[in-house]
Amino acid sequence: MHMSKVRVAVAGASGYAGGEVLRLLLGHPGVEIGAVTAASNAGERLGALQPHLVPLADRVLEPTTVEVLAGHDVVFLGLPHGQSGALAEELTAHNPDVVVIDCGADFRLEDAAAWERFYGSAHAGTWPYGLPELPGARDALRGARRVAVPGCYPTVSSLTLAPAVAAGLVLPDVVVVAASGTSGAGKAAKPHLLGSEVMGNTSAYGVGGVHRHTPEITQNLGRLTDAEVKVSFTPLLVPMARGILATCSAPLAGPVSAEEAHAVYAKAYADEPFVHVLPAGQWPQTQAVLGSNAVHLQVAVDEAAGRLVAVGAIDNLAKGTAGAAVQCMNLALGLDETTGLTTVGLAP
Numbered sequence: 001m002h003m004s005k006v007r008v009a010v011a012g013a014s015g016y017a018g019g020e021v022l023r024l025l026l027g028h029p030g031v032e033i034g035a036v037t038a039a040s041n042a043g044e045r046l047g048a049l050q051p052h053l054v055p056l057a058d059r060v061l062e063p064t065t066v067e068v069l070a071g072h073d074v075v076f077l078g079l080p081h082g083q084s085g086a087l088a089e090e091l092t093a094h095n096p097d098v099v100v101i102d103c104g105a106d107f108r109l110e111d112a113a114a115w116e117r118f119y120g121s122a123h124a125g126t127w128p129y130g131l132p133e134l135p136g137a138r139d140a141l142r143g144a145r146r147v148a149v150p151g152c153y154p155t156v157s158s159l160t161l162a163p164a165v166a167a168g169l170v171l172p173d174v175v176v177v178a179a180s181g182t183s184g185a186g187k188a189a190k191p192h193l194l195g196s197e198v199m200g201n202t203s204a205y206g207v208g209g210v211h212r213h214t215p216e217i218t219q220n221l222g223r224l225t226d227a228e229v230k231v232s233f234t235p236l237l238v239p240m241a242r243g244i245l246a247t248c249s250a251p252l253a254g255p256v257s258a259e260e261a262h263a264v265y266a267k268a269y270a271d272e273p274f275v276h277v278l279p280a281g282q283w284p285q286t287q288a289v290l291g292s293n294a295v296h297l298q299v300a301v302d303e304a305a306g307r308l309v310a311v312g313a314i315d316n317l318a319k320g321t322a323g324a325a326v327q328c329m330n331l332a333l334g335l336d337e338t339t340g341l342t343t344v345g346l347a348p
């Protein structure tokens with residue numbers, strides 16, 4: 001049976017998130033790419049800004065307006081925080097069935113007070129949270145007309161800790177130290193991202209519970225346990241373009257062997273196409289997931305310290321943003337969830 005293609009627009013197409021959404025959509029058999037928009041770069045050829053997107057090189061970036069974006073079945077938003085809400089409302093006024101998939105943070109948190117504390121602005125609302133692998137999340141995404149794509153650190157940290165928290169293997173008083181590539185910070189020039197600050201260097205930032213992804217990780221783990229969740233999160237910037245490696249640990253709730261912990265993880269993700277619990281003894285590395293929607297996980301028990309230690313790797317732009325966005329579009333449209341996505345990484 002011939003199925004007509006879904007018409008998709010990408011706002012923020014000159015940025016990292018929008019560019020990665022387009023890269024993935026170019027390999028998706030069910031979509032036709034419509035408008036591509038930007039702000040300061042409106043009027044530019046897409047190829048001048050995203051030279052890797054060869055089939056779209058001669059497309060011209062249009063301004064990010066509701067007039068340009070209306071008339072599409074799906075609109076991806078890869079815009080700075082605060083730019084999504086009003087646009088989504090206007091798009092829905094044009095077409096109540098439009099699917100809006102927001103790569104930004106505006107609609108990820110339920111707790112308005114946490115939003116205001118970490119983002120310093122009024123809370124816009126809460127949309128279905130686009131991490132289908134979290135227990136209970138997938139049903140809300142099937143047929144959704146709005147999706148809040150998770151932050152990259154919360155994606156990997158939550159999936160790395162979820163089985164242990166949900167099974168009660170640990171007390172939910174967790175420590176996350178996660179190293180990210182620089183693309184996580186977006187394209188806009190920032191002094192700490194100059195080549196000479198990044199190359200041959202590793203640095204911590206957002207230390208001491210102030211990074212805005214802390215409440216998002218807390219929210220995700222809090223949905224898995226009745227106990228109070230505490231999250232100590234420290235991000236690190238490392239000299240690579242893509243990838244996040246998260247080391248997560250928590251106190252053991254009781255005796256558990258490494259084999260038992262591994263079995264809990266393997267069972268939790270047995271039916272998940274993108275989450276791979278590696279064989280015992282093999283540890284995640286970012287290269288193996290680059291460009292793919294895969295999550296690689298491993299878990300160990302540190303008996304002397306009384307802690308469970310789990311490590312996860314993702315590509316921040318793929319599973320951490322655009323891959324999750326496409327996965328959620330598939331769920332929203334009732335397509336096979338894996339369409340257009342791969343678990344095959346790019347290594348070395």
Ligand SMILES: NC(=O)C1=CN([C@@H]2O[C@H](COP(=O)(O)OP(=O)(O)OC[C@H]3O[C@@H](n4cnc5c(N)ncnc54)[C@H](OP(=O)(O)O)[C@@H]3O)[C@@H](O)[C@H]2O)C=CC1
Nearest residue numbers: 012014015016017038039040041078079104184186187188
């Ligand atoms: N990078 C990552 O790993 C992740 C990013 N995200 C989120 O995705 C969103 C985009 O991030 P990223 O792609 O990294 O950022 P970039 O800085 O790379 O891109 C930002 C995009 O937004 C456009 N833009 C800037 N200002 C405005 C405005 N006022 N109105 C409309 N469009 C505007 C830019 O257009 P122009 O080039 O013309 O200025 C550009 O296309 C953010 O909300 C970010 O939090 C989410 C998860 C991970």
Ligand SMILES: CC(=O)N[C@@H](CCC(=O)OP(=O)(O)O)C(=O)O
Nearest residue numbers: 104105151152153180181184185
């Ligand atoms: C390396 C780096 O700077 N990373 C970004 C997080 C990227 C991300 O997921 O962003 P959003 O929540 O903004 O969507 C940061 O720490 O701010």
